[in-house]
Amino acid sequence: MDADTLKQRWDQRHAEAVDLGQVAGVLAENLHLLPATGEALDLACGRGASALQLARAGLRVTAWDLSSVAIGRLSRGAQEQGVPVVAEVRDVIANPPPADRFDIILVSYFLERSLAPALMAALRPGGLLFYQTFSRIAVSNDGPSNPTYRLGDNELLQLFRPLNLRFYREEGRLGDTARGCRDIAMLIGER
């Protein structure tokens, strides 16, 4: 799919959505790991619920997404909540983040494996990557049907192996599948 078609599809989905989405679980469950100050990036931010959470936590937040509709909704949300977020339309595959730039990078439900080296390099020393997305081993039909866009078993651990692991969760289909953290993998790594 070319970039224009992809953008149109995402614009439509973001226009139809009722709210700004949900704060990523990997962030919501680990707010205590955030520094008191610093620069944060929400990459492929969508309508920006997580970017707003990072701003409410006191960080200076940049948020990038391909969809101008998503960025517009995030900008309006930031104004309404009175928190500063620099929200920009950006193709993060064509224009990945620069090196040594962020203390926090959040990626939620966006999987572009070729970006992994650039994401790790974009962290400042001591910076944290918060990552979550769909896994192939799942208990529901949520998320993309194309397995290319889902993580293999333990794949986040392989993609971000150079980072120091601080948090990881991937429960597969073990035990009582009505409970727990299912369908996704979550990782926090420190550069």
Ligand SMILES: C[S@@+](CC[C@H](N)C(=O)[O-])C[C@H]1O[C@@H](n2cnc3c(N)ncnc32)[C@H](O)[C@@H]1O
């Ligand atoms: C499933 S949504 C996730 C949004 C948000 N991170 C969240 O968790 O709610 C995937 C997002 O990736 C964005 N996206 C897709 N390809 C992109 C690209 N090349 N550059 C920037 N954003 C992209 C889409 O516009 C969409 O907002």
